[in-house]
Amino acid sequence: MPEPKQITLTIDGKSVTVAEGTTVLQACEKAGSPIPFYCYHPGLSIAGNCRICLVEIAGAPKLQIGCHTRVAEGMAVNTTSDKTLAGRRDVLEFLLINHPLDCPVCDQAGECWLQDYYMQHGLYDPKFNETKHKKPKAVPIGPTVMLDAERCILCSRCVRFTDEVTKTGEFGIFNRGDHSEIGVHPGKTLDNNYSGNVVDICPVGALTDRDFRFKCRVWYLGSAKSVCTGCSRGCNIEIHYNREREWRPHIANGERVMRLKPRYNADVNKWWMCDVGRYGYNYIDENRLTHVGVKDHGHVRQATWEEGVARIVERLTQLRGAKQLDRVGVVLSSHMTNEDLFAAKRFFTELGIAQIVFQRPKSGSSDDLLLQADRSPNTKGAQALGIPEGAGGLLEKVTKKQITALFVFSPDVTVPANLEFVVFVGANATPAADHADVVLPSAVCAEKEGTLTNFEGRVQRIHAALLPWAEARSELEIFNELAQRLGLKTRFVDAKTTFDELAKIEQSFQGLSYQAIGDQGAFLEQ
Ligand code: SF4
Numbered sequence: 001m002p003e004p005k006q007i008t009l010t011i012d013g014k015s016v017t018v019a020e021g022t023t024v025l026q027a028c029e030k031a032g033s034p035i036p037f038y039c040y041h042p043g044l045s046i047a048g049n050c051r052i053c054l055v056e057i058a059g060a061p062k063l064q065i066g067c068h069t070r071v072a073e074g075m076a077v078n079t080t081s082d083k084t085l086a087g088r089r090d091v092l093e094f095l096l097i098n099h100p101l102d103c104p105v106c107d108q109a110g111e112c113w114l115q116d117y118y119m120q121h122g123l124y125d126p127k128f129n130e131t132k133h134k135k136p137k138a139v140p141i142g143p144t145v146m147l148d149a150e151r152c153i154l155c156s157r158c159v160r161f162t163d164e165v166t167k168t169g170e171f172g173i174f175n176r177g178d179h180s181e182i183g184v185h186p187g188k189t190l191d192n193n194y195s196g197n198v199v200d201i202c203p204v205g206a207l208t209d210r211d212f213r214f215k216c217r218v219w220y221l222g223s224a225k226s227v228c229t230g231c232s233r234g235c236n237i238e239i240h241y242n243r244e245r246e247w248r249p250h251i252a253n254g255e256r257v258m259r260l261k262p263r264y265n266a267d268v269n270k271w272w273m274c275d276v277g278r279y280g281y282n283y284i285d286e287n288r289l290t291h292v293g294v295k296d297h298g299h300v301r302q303a304t305w306e307e308g309v310a311r312i313v314e315r316l317t318q319l320r321g322a323k324q325l326d327r328v329g330v331v332l333s334s335h336m337t338n339e340d341l342f343a344a345k346r347f348f349t350e351l352g353i354a355q356i357v358f359q360r361p362k363s364g365s366s367d368d369l370l371l372q373a374d375r376s377p378n379t380k381g382a383q384a385l386g387i388p389e390g391a392g393g394l395l396e397k398v399t400k401k402q403i404t405a406l407f408v409f410s411p412d413v414t415v416p417a418n419l420e421f422v423v424f425v426g427a428n429a430t431p432a433a434d435h436a437d438v439v440l441p442s443a444v445c446a447e448k449e450g451t452l453t454n455f456e457g458r459v460q461r462i463h464a465a466l467l468p469w470a471e472a473r474s475e476l477e478i479f480n481e482l483a484q485r486l487g488l489k490t491r492f493v494d495a496k497t498t499f500d501e502l503a504k505i506e507q508s509f510q511g512l513s514y515q516a517i518g519d520q521g522a523f524l525e526q
């Protein structure tokens with residue numbers, strides 16, 4: 001394709017060159033003179049209906065909207081002239097005529113674009129004394145979203161999202177003039193697998209998330225960059241957690257994770273994430289394994305890390321002495337990070353255990369947008385590390401008594417009853433943990449640094465939003481401790497050092513580093 005023609009214009013006196021077809025709004029961003037916008041969204045068609053993005057263009061008789069006006073050679077744009085600022089102020093006053101004054105009880109407060117722009121571009125002296133129009137408030141329009149029609153500024157982002165992205169067409173704008181109202185079409189509910197995205201793109205508090213609303217004020221939220229673990233797409237996300245939990249333990253009954261939000265990655269998920277991933281985070285704070293367990297007289301009792309590790313070391317030392325390590329099997333999980341899987345492979349191989357596989361969970365449904373059938377985040381990583389898939393073969397050997405001891409890191413395995421020794425390492429309580437001789441509670445991805453490899457082979461960073469739950473430890477820590485106690489040379493200091501080692505040894509990961517991966521991810525060697 002030929003290179004697009006370049007256009008040079010001035011914005012607030014600064015010269016900027018952009019490709020032909022660029023909008024004034026985009027050029028303003030590039031020039032470092034960003035202008036406000038509501039209805040514009042880079043992932044949707046241009047509606048040009050909110051009028052907040054007004055700018056003054058030399059020679060034009062009236063103010064122009066930046067989101068719909070294309071740049072032209074020699075154009076002179078002013079984003080801060082008195083005329084521009086007065087125009088924006090008038091638009092805000094108009095948008096707020098019928099807007100209820102319920103900021104103190106609105107869940108959007110603190111991240112509302114009406115509040116922000118009122119402070120930046122509004123601050124007018126209101127002239128409206130009449131009674132505001134009343135519209136329906138707090139109407140559930142589907143399982144995930146609540147509508148407050150009074151707060152809507154009719155930007156039509158939600159309409160365009162369901163028309164253009166999900167193509168499910170639930171939303172419409174009904175009635176005329178100042179009786180215009182957002183809503184779902186008669187007989188419809190907002191019940192598609194991407195419904196939560198309309199909350200993200202609604203610039204005001206008209207669409208709020210039923211899972212999140214009134215759980216936590218947004219100014220108490222901390223944020224960590226991570227990757228969704230709901231399927232092998234690996235959507236880039238932010239984990240929003242209650243950073244005031246120590247001082248405000250009553251918030252959301254002490255839960256730590258408040259919500260997940262999509263993080264822009266042009267090549268993975270753009271601005272979106274699906275509801276399976278968005279609302280599937282309860283495992284982080286619920287049903288967690290809190291303590292080490294050891295089995296005595298047929299029952300698992302609470303124990304210390306020292307006791308748990310000592311039992312494993314004792315049994316492995318016996319098996320090593322009796323040259324019976326070929327009777328030990330290991331089932332890893334495609335929920336483990338690349339670093340954890342590499343450490344597992346390294347630790348068990350150095351010890352002399354060769355029967356190592358990984359297990360992925362049962363497949364789910366998929367769609368044409370993002371969701372993948374593989375409901376785990378790192379199948380590709382396990383494959384790239386050369387770990388065979390599927391626990392079936394090992395379990396068959398258990399039946400034939402060729403394997404008598406099993407290390408299970410996957411909750412998706414039914415542990416046979418006839419084993420002599422079972423170690424379960426996992427984050428959540430599962431039946432597999434009930435049958436184990438030693439249970440070690442491990443950290444989830446939201447509590448770890450590391451990387452995951454998505455189905456396309458893109459290696460992506462995850463960052464710890466939280467400390468490990470109760471006494472849980474990361475797998476790296478567990479392998480490090482075991483390696484030390486068993487006198488192995490291998491050490492796993494932290495995720496970064498382990499990744500550097502991995503990138504040196506494993507062919508598919510060669511040339512990669514945390515720096516090269518950055519925020520966008522980097523591909524495995526093909
Ligand atoms: S509900 Fe929100 S996104 Fe939809 S039109 Fe109203 S303000 Fe825009």
Ligand code: SF4
Nearest residue numbers: 228230231235274277
């Ligand atoms: S598509 Fe997959 S990775 Fe993305 S949000 Fe949904 S479950 Fe998570």
Ligand code: FES
Nearest residue numbers: 037050051053067
């Ligand atoms: S952002 Fe330009 S008209 Fe709405």
